[in-house]
């Protein structure tokens with residue numbers, strides 16, 4: 107096959123790997139030069155999109171990949187399915203709205219949060235997944251080292267921050283204050299999504315300062331959609347299935 111070292115070099119220096127990989131093959135298939143170039147450019151656009159999605163998924167730090175397709179809505183009949191599925195076009199992120207999953211353990215709150223995060227990555231949004239405990243630990247450390255402002259600013263580059271398991275953390279005054287700073291900084295500027303096992307009515311009991319609790323809730327809920335999860339823990343069910351399966355196998 108004919109070699110084109112100069113074209114190869116240009117495509118490499120322009121970082122157009124899909125064009126480089128395909129220009130010879132398509133030159134045989136498509137004679138018309140504009141269609142040829144269009145096809146080649148489309149391949150490059152596609153590849154760049156895929157690379158972007160992959161990079162955003164890696165940058166989001168998801169502990170596992172979960173999709174909404176694998177979510178069984180029949181286990182959560184009280185959830186407004188249509189309303190929840192609507193979130194997956196990610197318009198709420200553009201509108202800087204929030205999204206809150208409340209409910210007992212094992213009912214699919216984190217699963218939903220992860221699935222939203224994945225959808226957001228594929229749609230071009232920058233996402234961070236972090237547990238509330240991790241978030242607070244890193245904020246407290248930053249504050250001790252006198253770099254709190256820089257730390258808070260580092261979250262600004264994300265279109266949405268997904269905070270998992272708010273409520274398992276001790277709500278000391280310092281923690282509440284830091285949490286409040288993250289939430290108010292994002293308020294009406296970018297999205298935040300949280301999962302929690304705490305009903306809002308309990309927040310005021312747990313926060314050391316009921317005023318702070320109310321302020322946090324207000325900012326989260328104003329421009330936010332709340333989804334209430336309920337029922338038995340799927341984690342327990344899986345474990346029970348496993349152990350009965352094991353018992354059956356040994357008997």
Ligand code: ADP
Nearest residue numbers: 176177178181211212213214215216217340341
């Ligand atoms: P939570 O965050 O509410 O404690 P998780 O989302 O971590 O619960 O769910 C626990 C496990 O059960 C996960 O592996 C999750 O994928 C699965 N799970 C929970 N609810 C559902 C559901 N409705 N459909 C499919 N899988 C589910």
Ligand code: MG
Nearest residue numbers: 215216271301
């Ligand atoms: Mg969870």
